[in-house]
Amino acid sequence: MLNCDACTLGNDTFVIACDGCGSKRPTIANNVNTLTRADKRKADQMSDDSTELGSSDCKTSKKRVAATKEETFKGSMVPALIALAQSWDGKLDPTGLLMSEKLDGMRALWDGQGDLWSRAGHKVMAPEWFKKDLPQGMVLDGELFLGRGQFQDLMSICRTHVPDHDAWKRVRFVVFDAPLVPGGLKSRLQAARETAFNNSDSLPFAKLHPQTVCRGHEQLQKMLGEVQAEGGEGLMLRKAGAHHRSGRTSDLLKVKTQAEDEALVKGYQPGKGKHAGRMGALQVINRKGKAFKIGTGFTDAVRARPPPKGSVVTFKYMELTKDGIPRHPAFFRIRPDVHRDEFP
Secondary structure, eight states: OOOOTTSOOOSSBOOSSOTTTOOOOOOOOOOGGGOOOSSHHHHHHHHHHHHTSOGGGHHHHHHHHHTSOOOOOOGGGGGGGOEEEEEOOSOSOOTTSEEEEEOSSEEEEEOSSSOEEETTSOEEOOOHHHHTTSOTTOOEEEEEEOOTTOHHHHHHHHTOSSOOHHHHTTOEEEEEEOTTSSSBHHHHHHHHHHHHOSSTTTOTTEEEOOOEEOOOHHHHHHHHHHHHHTTOOEEEEEOTTOBOOOEEEEEEEEEOSSEEEEEEEEEEEEOOGGGTTSEEEEEEEOTTOOEEEEOBSOOHHHHHSOOOTTOEEEEEESOBOTTSOBSSOEEEEEOTTSOGGGOO
């Protein structure tokens, strides 16, 4: 049972509507056609304005968005609509947070007008039949997902300009937010459910990502172990009542046994010994501008043809030094879906 803010949180699978009093938070499905800003700065400001409002101001929030002139969605609007996770430090009590598997997929935004967009603001060339039943007028944030451990295959499918129809039949759009709906995450998910996911047969290639209310550290560690034992990446924690915030936010936390981050490739260090004549290490910077090298985790093929300068890579590491430098960073994969503009 899951209850609203006026009742006590239960500990079962998230069902959005309150089982204690039967009430529901406001579920206003804002039309994306009303989101208009000439540039990213104005879009960010609009997002900040709406997320500062409390749940009692839902009508005001809708009015602010709806008062703008209609305009076609642009890729430059994507950053103002996507929340990015911070890492869970292991100290924050997870009790009451919404918990779900961290999917090994490609972040994607449905614009409510007919297109899917990557996190970097590039249009995803999905087949029309894949998108045709997604809701018009509602922005949905989620992940294009092929299966655990199939990220590279997924990227090959999603980055082609001419879609492979047979390959796309294996892809699912897994939704975990509706960022333009006012109110907390529970309200946004309820709006998405009512608008698009009431009938399980109506969206054969899309689904809402299951959320479970976390009962504490013990349950979190148990679920984390089960997910990783089956080849999953880890878990995500979300604050059920948090209003949407774009960019890095503590309202959204990723949980893994080993830390992970992205870095921008700035150059190369030549290989020595058995790696002579190939790349020895990547010279990179993180989002805080800290420079360091990644020298392990590469296959021979990657050392022979390393990620190009200006590309973004994911790496794993043990911990950060006092100076904010990752200890023992190891290359994991290239991230073509992450834009270099996220780095200094």
